[in-house]
Amino acid sequence: MKAVIVDRPGEPDALSVVELPDPGKPGPGEVRVRIHASTLNYNDTLVIRNPRTPAGHIPLADGAGVVQEVGEGVTDLAAGDAVFGCFFPQWLDGGPTVDNFSTTPGLGLPGYAREVVVAPAAQFERAPAGYSHAEAATLTVAGLTAWRVLFSDGGLKPGDKVLILGTGGVAVFALQFAKLAGATTVVTSSSDEKLERVRQLGADQVINYRSEPQWGDRVQELTHGGADIVLEVGGPSTLPQSIRAARIGGLVSLIGVLTGTAGEIPTGELNMKQVRLHGLVVGGRRQQRDMVRALDGAPLRPVIDRTFELDRLGDALEYFSSGVHLGKVVVEL
Template sequence: MKAMVVHAPAALETLRLEDRPDPGAPGPGEIRVKLHGSSLNFHDLGVVTGRMGAADGRVPLADGAGIVEAVGAEVSEFAEGDHVVSCFFPDWQNGAPTIGDFRRTPGDGIDGFAQEYAVRPATAFTRAPKGLDHVEAATITTAGLTAWRALVVDGKLKAGDTVLLLGTGGVSVWALQIAKLMGARVAITSSSDEKLERARALGADHVLNYRSQTEWGKAIRAWSDDRGVDHVVEVGGPGTLAQSIEAVRIGGHISLIGVLTGASGEVPTAALMSKQARLQGLIVGSRAEQQDFVRAIEQGGLRPVIDRRFALDALPDAFRYEMGASHFGKIGVEW
């Protein structure tokens, strides 16, 4: 079968299409999936460029969606022909977080889904949302579930809440759609006025260009009648955290889910303390939470925003496009 493989030292130049042995028939508790789609994440880019310490010969991509071709003994949840989508943490089935690393994350600690077929435990997948194609379904594995957990699972989002989103990448655009589905008011930032207009068309109530409004934390607080927002989905990290703390209300919730501005830095602890806000780090979510998200997508009629699609053999070009940071929403890969 065909698979994209990254070799040491990990770099886009070492990422190439190769022939790999077919994984064969599923064993007990396993399913065989004909994969058709994936989407790119910042984490995947870190793997293929060496920042995440990729193993030599690793098949990248954490997101995978396709059709069940065969089921092994003892599998009752899926049947041949079912559309399924992968789980970021295949061993975290439900309950509180128990995993804090990527040793079992597809495309990082184990082979991912940039290949034609996969044989994995049935519990490493969920049913895909009805009505979505394979690329669209694949976006829920990492970006979509992260946004869902940040706002709904951990944030307890409710109608009438105010939400601040940073940027217009995959997590933020998914969070915009989820927040509007739940009846929240949403402010979103970007350095691109064009992207902000696209966000407004998706339902954003307030848009802000952080290059022209450098004190955007104060501007967001003013938009919220000087109360501060209930939720912040913080994708930047140390370079944006101080502004997010400025923007959040007393007793509000900041979901720290990204490190786009760096892995460490100064935290304004006095400001955080005075806000009495909850700053919570999180990494994606459990399989049970993904199943809840699938039901919400179907009930709400949500469709992810796909900026552009690439063929599997053009995966290096897809990552170069991601590095250019011109995309809005998700970048898809299909085959």
């Protein structure tokens, strides 16, 4: 089977297209899945460019395809089911149970940059009805992260005000989910072109954070008191403005650290405003199933910016890393 591996960890040309042995039939509790699509996430770039990644590692945490065969004891899935991957296969229900990526496909385990996967059935969930494989692949990381921020943890309800930083995969899903739920949205970007595109997707207000560096105050004005939920992706450089933008008692959900992993936090303002600051990473299978139920029959479709073939995964990574995309970058197999 065709696959892409991290052949030269840490080097600019780290990836190689290879032929690997077919993984064979599934064992008890396993499924065999033909992978048809994946999408790119920030963590994928970190793994591929990390010199400590083991040579031969198969990357990509998103994956979607069709079940070809099930092993003994598998009852939740059947041959012919369209499925997509679970980020934390062992986190079944309740609060967070995992604080590392050792059990995450594409990060700690072999990922989906390959044609066929044989793995425990818990690693896959049925795709929403009517979704293409490319659309389903966007849900593993980006879709589920946005769902958890807004609904599982944020308790979003109609009329709430949501601030969304950026126009990447999670951000665009958050915009779509929020509008589907009847919320008011404010989106930030440094690109006027992207801001116009998110307006077309339903954003109620937009802010160019380069021309308005004190955008937290601007959000306060636009929302007449601050955002109920803030989707925070930047980390130390943007967190102070996100806290400023939140309403008294609001929620700031930190899902990314694009500007670093440490920095100053305005603890006085955080305390006086009684803002809840919440760090999170994707979500568990129960949240994933809730999301799929909501999407079954819903008019929402993921925003796909551009599609690459698996042979061009390196080009896809360069395009993704340039930051020019809006929504998801897909890799088809």
